[in-house]
Every structure is written in C-alpha cells, then in structure tokens.
Amino acid sequence: MTLRMQKFKTLSSVAAPIMRVNIDTDAIIPSREMKGVTKDGLSVGMFANWRYTDVDARVENPDFILNKIPFRDAEILLSGENFGCGSSREHAVWALKEWGMRCVIAPSFGTIFYGNCVRNGILPVALQEAVVKAFAESAETGAETAVFVVDLPSQTVTGPDGDTHGFDIAPADKEMLVQGLDPIGLTLKRDDEIIAFREKDKAERPWVYL
Amino acid sequence: MGRTLVQKLWDAHTVADLGDNATLLYTDRVFLHERTGSVSLKGLEAAGRKVRNPEQVFCTMDHIVDTLPGRGDDTIMPSGKDFITTTRDAANEAGITLFDIGDDRQGIVHVVSAEQGITLPGLTQVCPDSHTCTLGALGALAWGIGSTEGEHALATKTLAVNKPKSMRVSFDGQLGYGVTAKDMILHLIGAYTAAGGAGHAIEFTGSAIRSLPQENRFTVCNMAVEFAAFTGLIPPDDTTIDYIHGRPYAPTGRNWDAAVDYWRTLQADGDAAYDRNISIDCADIVPTVSWGTSPGHTVQIDGVVPDPSDAPDANTQTSWARALEYMDLKPGTPLEGVPIDGAFIGSCTNSRISDLREVVKVVKGRRVAVGVKAIVVPGSSQVKLAAEAEGIDKALVEAGFEWRESGCSMCFYAGGESFGDQERVISSTNRNFENRQGPRTRTHLASPTSVAASALAGKISDVRKFRQGASYDT
Numbered sequence: 001m002t003l004r005m006q007k008f009k010t011l012s013s014v015a016a017p018i019m020r021v022n023i024d025t026d027a028i029i030p031s032r033e034m035k036g037v038t039k040d041g042l043s044v045g046m047f048a049n050w051r052y053t054d055v056d057a058r059v060e061n062p063d064f065i066l067n068k069i070p071f072r073d074a075e076i077l078l079s080g081e082n083f084g085c086g087s088s089r090e091h092a093v094w095a096l097k098e099w100g101m102r103c104v105i106a107p108s109f110g111t112i113f114y115g116n117c118v119r120n121g122i123l124p125v126a127l128q129e130a131v132v133k134a135f136a137e138s139a140e141t142g143a144e145t146a147v148f149v150v151d152l153p154s155q156t157v158t159g160p161d162g163d164t165h166g167f168d169i170a171p172a173d174k175e176m177l178v179q180g181l182d183p184i185g186l187t188l189k190r191d192d193e194i195i196a197f198r199e200k201d202k203a204e205r206p207w208v209y210l
Numbered sequence: 211m212g213r214t215l216v217q218k219l220w221d222a223h224t225v226a227d228l229g230d231n232a233t234l235l236y237t238d239r240v241f242l243h244e245r246t247g248s249v250s251l252k253g254l255e256a257a258g259r260k261v262r263n264p265e266q267v268f269c270t271m272d273h274i275v276d277t278l279p280g281r282g283d284d285t286i287m288p289s290g291k292d293f294i295t296t297t298r299d300a301a302n303e304a305g306i307t308l309f310d311i312g313d314d315r316q317g318i319v320h321v322v323s324a325e326q327g328i329t330l331p332g333l334t335q336v337c338p339d340s341h342t343c344t345l346g347a348l349g350a351l352a353w354g355i356g357s358t359e360g361e362h363a364l365a366t367k368t369l370a371v372n373k374p375k376s377m378r379v380s381f382d383g384q385l386g387y388g389v390t391a392k393d394m395i396l397h398l399i400g401a402y403t404a405a406g407g408a409g410h411a412i413e414f415t416g417s418a419i420r421s422l423p424q425e426n427r428f429t430v431c432n433m434a435v436e437f438a439a440f441t442g443l444i445p446p447d448d449t450t451i452d453y454i455h456g457r458p459y460a461p462t463g464r465n466w467d468a469a470v471d472y473w474r475t476l477q478a479d480g481d482a483a484y485d486r487n488i489s490i491d492c493a494d495i496v497p498t499v500s501w502g503t504s505p506g507h508t509v510q511i512d513g514v515v516p517d518p519s520d521a522p523d524a525n526t527q528t529s530w531a532r533a534l535e536y537m538d539l540k541p542g543t544p545l546e547g548v549p550i551d552g553a554f555i556g557s558c559t560n561s562r563i564s565d566l567r568e569v570v571k572v573v574k575g576r577r578v579a580v581g582v583k584a585i586v587v588p589g590s591s592q593v594k595l596a597a598e599a600e601g602i603d604k605a606l607v608e609a610g611f612e613w614r615e616s617g618c619s620m621c622f623y624a625g626g627e628s629f630g631d632q633e634r635v636i637s638s639t640n641r642n643f644e645n646r647q648g649p650r651t652r653t654h655l656a657s658p659t660s661v662a663a664s665a666l667a668g669k670i671s672d673v674r675k676f677r678q679g680a681s682y683d684t
C-alpha cells in the first residue's frame with residue numbers, strides 16, 4: 001500500500017506557536033525516537049525533548065504548548081525562520097502528520113523538510129516574519145477563539161483578526177497537495193521521456209552507465 | 211549570457227521542464243544507508259514498485275552499526291538490528307550493491323561513494339541523507355533528499371526539483387598556519403549565519419579552494435547544508451581528476467579519456483552571473499570553534515562567548531540565550547581554556563586519511579589529558595586499513611585515543627553509542643544541535659587538529675600553540 005496523500009484544500013484550526021528560530025529535524029523527532037523501519041508510530045516521540053520532562057517515562061511538560069488545551073488539537077504550527085533545518089529525516093514530517101498537523105507557517109524552511117512536507121500532504125507556508133509573529137501573538141492570546149483559515153487554492157492565510165495574507169507556492173507543489181497526487185505515479189506518466197533521455201545520454205556519456 | 215556550473219549540470223540532466231521553475235532531473239546515482247534507505251526500499255516494495263537500474267544504486271551500513279571492535283548485526287541501539295537486517299534483505303531483494311558489515315568497502319556513505327569512484331564529476335547523485343552535498347567537491351550535483359523522494363528516485367530514476375538560486379563563494383588568499391578547510395567553512399557559516407545559503411546552490415571557487423587537496427574539499431562541501439544551501443560544489447580540476455583515477459568504479463580506457471575531456475568542460479562560463487556572491491579573504495580566518503547549538507554559532511579560537519544583548523536582532527538574541535543555557539556557558543568567557551570531557555574525531559566531515567595524518571602530527575609522542583574520553587573513528591574501512599598500514603592507529607592509541615571500526619558512530623545519537631549526560635565534547639563533526647551526540651551533550655565543532663590539541667590539553671585549545679616541541683609543522 002502506498003501512503004495515500006490526503007487532499008489539501010482549506011483548513012480552519014487554532015495554531016500552536018513554537019516561535020524559536022532554526023528548529024531542526026533532530027528537535028522535531030530526536031534520533032532515538034526513530035525506533036522502527038516504518039513511517040508509523042512516530043508522533044509519540046515528536047518534540048520529545050521539549051514535550052516531556054521525563055522522556056523515558058513520557059511525563060508531559062505542562063508548559064510545552066502542544067501539551068496545553070486547545071493547542072493539543074492544533075492542525076497548524078507557527079514557528080521561526082529556517083524551520084525543519086538539519087537532518088533530511090522524513091520522520092519529522094511523518095511524526096507531524098501522524099500527530100495531526102496539516103500546515104506549518106514560518107518565515108522560511110529547511111529545503112529538504114519543505115519538500116518532504118509537500119510529499120506528505122502537509123502544507124508549508126512561508127510568510128514574512130512580522131506576520132508570523134503577529135499570528136503567534138493572536139494565537140496565544142485568543143486561545144480557542146483564535147481560528148486561522150488556510151486556503152490553498154487561493155494561496156491565503158486569514159488570521160483570527162480577519163487579516164488575510166497571500167503566500168507563494170510552486171504550482172507543481174500546489175497541484176500535488178490539492179489533488180493528493182502520488183508523485184511517483186505522476187512521473188511514471190513520463191516514462192517515454194525518461195527512456196528517451198537515457199538512450200540519448202548513454203550514447204553521449206557512456207562512462208556514467210555502470 | 212554565460213551559464214554557471216550548476217546550470218550546466220542542470221541542463222545536462224533535464225528530462226522535462228515541468229514549468230514554474232520545476233524540472234524533472236535524471237539522477238545518475240542513488241546511494242542508501244541502513245537508517246533511511248531501509249525505509250525507502252520498504253516503501254517501494256509496499257507500493258509494488260521496483261528499483262529501476264539497480265546497477266547504479268548503492269547502499270552501505272554506517273549510521274546504526276556499532277563502531278566497537280567485534281561488531282556484528284547486534285547494536286547498542288535497542289532496535290538497531292532491525293534496521294540492519296531489513297536493509298540487507300531489501301538491498302539483496304532489489305539487486306543493488308551493498309557494502310555490508312565486514313566488507314572492506316564499508317564506511318560512511320559520503321566517504322565511501324567518493325573513495326570507490328562511484329561519484330564522478332558532472333553526475334547527479336542523491337541519497338536520503340542531508341550531507342550528500344559532500345560529494346559536490348568532485349564537481350557533481352549531489353544533494354540530500356527525504357525517504358519518499360528516495361523512493362521516487364529509485365522507481366523512476368528521476369526527481370522533480372525546484373531550481374535553486376545560484377551563489378558563488380570565493381575563498382582567496384593563503385590559509386594561515388594551523389588553519390584548515392574546516393575552519394574555512396565554519397568561518398563562512400559563522401559570518402553569514404546558518405540560514406545564509408538558504409535556497410541556493412553554491413559554487414565554491416577562488417585560489418584557496420583550488421589549492422586545497424581533494425580530501426579537504428569534501429570538508430568544505432560537507433557543511434554546505436549547515437549553511438542551509440541546497441548543495442555546494444567545486445568545479446573539477448587536475449586535483450579532482452587525479453583523485454578519481456584508478457578508483458574501483460571510475461571509468462577506464464577509452465571511457466576514461468572521453469570522461470576527462472567532458473569533465474574539463476565543467477566550469478562556469480566567465481560571464482556567468484550569480485544571484486549572490488560572497489568573497490572571503492583566507493587571511494581573516496583563524497582556527498574556529500563553535501560555542502552554541504547552531505553551526506552558525508562560531509567564534510575564532512581566541513574569541514569569547516558572545517553576549518545575547520549584543521545580538522543583531524531579537525530572534526538571534528533569544529537563540530543565543532537559549533544556546534548559552536544549553537551549553538552552560540557565560541557571555542564573555544574565552545573559548546580557549548574551557549574544560550572538556552570528550553574529544554571526537556570522525557564523521558563525513560573529517561575522518562579521511564589526510565585528516566588522521568594531520569592529527570597524528572599533533573598528538574605523536576604526547577598524551578590525552580587525564581579524564582578526557584578521546585575517540586577516533588575512521589570514515590571508512592579503507593581509511594582504517596590505510597591508517598593501520600601507516601601505523602596511525604598505533605600512534606593514536608599510544609597517545610590515549612580509542613581507535614574504532616568505521617561508521618557514523620558518535621557523530622549522532624540514535625539510542626546507541628553516545629557521550630554522557632551533559633558532557634562537553636569537542637568534535638570534528640558538522641552538527642552541534644541539542645542532544646546531537648548524546649543526551650544533553652554539549653558539542654563544540656572544530657577542525658580535527660583543534661580537537662586533537664584540545665584532547666591533549668583537556669580543554670579547548672588553540673592548535674597553533676602546539677607547534678613548539680611538537681612535530682606538527684614538520
């Protein structure tokens with residue numbers, strides 16, 4: 001079975017702010033939480049070093065935002081610049097997905113993490129730092145009343161105060177998310193082109209072909 | 211208008227233009243390791259798909275396998291054996307080449323791929339591992355991907371990639387005494403922050419890059435990802451071509467001649483324009499060490515721990531304050547002289563034979579300070595064999611270092627090998643993130659010779675002061 005992607009159109013949810021910069025994928029899913037050879041069972045280890053006061057006994061840290069109501073159910077994460085930098089581990093995205101996160105809003109993202117999000121049905125939204133900061137404030141002060149609306153087809157995020165901000169996304173990434181497409185199946189439709197490339201290339205760069 | 215080197219490699223691998231800056235790129239090589247490759251191979255199998263062209267796919271055991279003598283499939287990491295056996299079965303099933311435990315070609319993926327001549331100039335290569343950019347030092351377009359992209363590359367031989375912006379980083383001038391390739395890249399990231407290269411593919415050029423031996427060039431490109439870059443590469447030259455010649459998977463005979471002719475064309479055009487240019491004068495670089503929890507948190511060895519109140523903006527201020535707390539350091543403390551518990555020499559950044567030769571020059575005839583756990587882990591089984599043939603292992607062990615089997619080892623902690631709780635470690639690796647080398651371990655990044663000098667002194671040290679009476683500069 002392929003991991004089927006959920007289609008992404010619009011989303012309304014409270015948003016959990018973790019406003020640190022450079023949150024790396026080791027922090028999102030520490031190495032020792034990646035126990036198995038599968039994509040499942042990772043959400044329990046998500047942010048483990050911050051989320052638990054005793055990681056082994058899984059004692060929750062009451063001060064950590066995702067342990068608080070209503071942010072436990074947040075489907076949107078707000079964060080600082082360069083979110084998801086560091087290790088390429090896709091487990092970070094699988095953990096977020098299993099937890100129920102559908103969208104991460106930050107001023108910028110680690111490149112590999114960004115691609116991993118798109119391939120797993122999570123929408124990464126890059127907005128200006130000042131906007132993300134203002135969002136974080138309204139998210140915290142408004143708590144459960146602070147609902148954010150993310151609209152992918154129109155490429156906008158509307159904050160609880162009604163202010164709407166547009167964001168950029170590559171059309172191919174958007175299409176993959178909106179349609180919930182399987183990227184491999186999509187590429188295999190171009191099989192003729194791949195084969196043609198290979199034949200031509202093999203004649204030109206024979207040493208490449210082991 | 212001329213083309214950059216990246217643009218030339220991009221054009222040469224374009225299967226289809228997907229529009230809006232996205233390209234379907236042909237991937238010449240895929241390399242896997244037991245940590246993430248197992249997931250890619252299993253994912254592919256579960257979807258009922260097959261590896262296309264398995265003869266161009268390789269796999270090694272490096273991340274989870276122990277590095278203690280007598281190692282096998284059992285690991286200190288509780289579920290490590292599953293990763294190893296699953297990878298082995300999946301690799302055999304898929305018909306790809308596996309450098310297994312016990313194979314003398316085994317080692318850290320990015321070390322092995324170069325060493326075996328699998329990566330060549332002008333190739334595209336991907337691996338579900340962020341430090342794949344290391345191989346850009348051979349003039350290849352090599353970058354790290356996620357496991358799902360790994361499945362995509364295995365199944366289709368291609369990847370849909372958004373084209374990065376271009377950046378040229380030029381290092382000119384002479385490196386000072388005791389200053390290494392590691393200091394060059396730490397200096398760059400320190401000066402321009404860990405997000406400084408975001409969204410860019412970097413071409414490293416300049417006289418200082420051209421005069422670097424090939425093995426040191428890997429160190430520079432290795433940390434392009436710590437600069438948040440898509441990848442980093444160095445145009446191939448005689449140094450590159452000499453390095454590749456005669457390696458097991460390198461072309462031979464007429465193929466070699468044709469390949470070399472092609473490699474010679476892999477230069478940016480003189481009038482190529484870059485989105486961003488950075489110039490660094492190597493005279494400004496001294497041995498550099500990190501003080502915090504981001505590779506951008508670096509200072510010169512004679513510098514002090516910065517004060518968050520001097521930070522350029524509020525975000526940086528918070529991140530510095532948090533880093534200081536984690537690292538248990540106070541603003542204004544001189545880095546030189548901070549006592550250490552551990553010293554680690556290894557990883558895909560700095561674990562090659564030339565690194566070890568330099569380390570031996572520092573430590574020969576001396577002793578690691580009492581109470582310091584000092585460990586050297588060769589980057590590959592080939593490096594280990596070569597070092598042992600030269601007596602490097604003996605010199606290291608005599609000096610009080612532990613000498614291990616090759617692998618990633620304590621470059622990262624996955625529940626297996628690690629340093630202890632809150633221990634302070636100086637390390638030749640590339641990441642000083644929180645908990646990277648062990649639970650609450652405090653990592654200071656530095657060059658392998660700086661690590662060696664510090665191990666001897668029992669505190670963070672300026673390797674340049676180890677010249678008197680030592681054979682370091684002979």
Ligand code: SF4
Nearest residue numbers: 341557558618621622
């Ligand atoms: S040595 Fe460290 S950085 Fe390099 S591949 Fe292994 S774990 Fe990653």
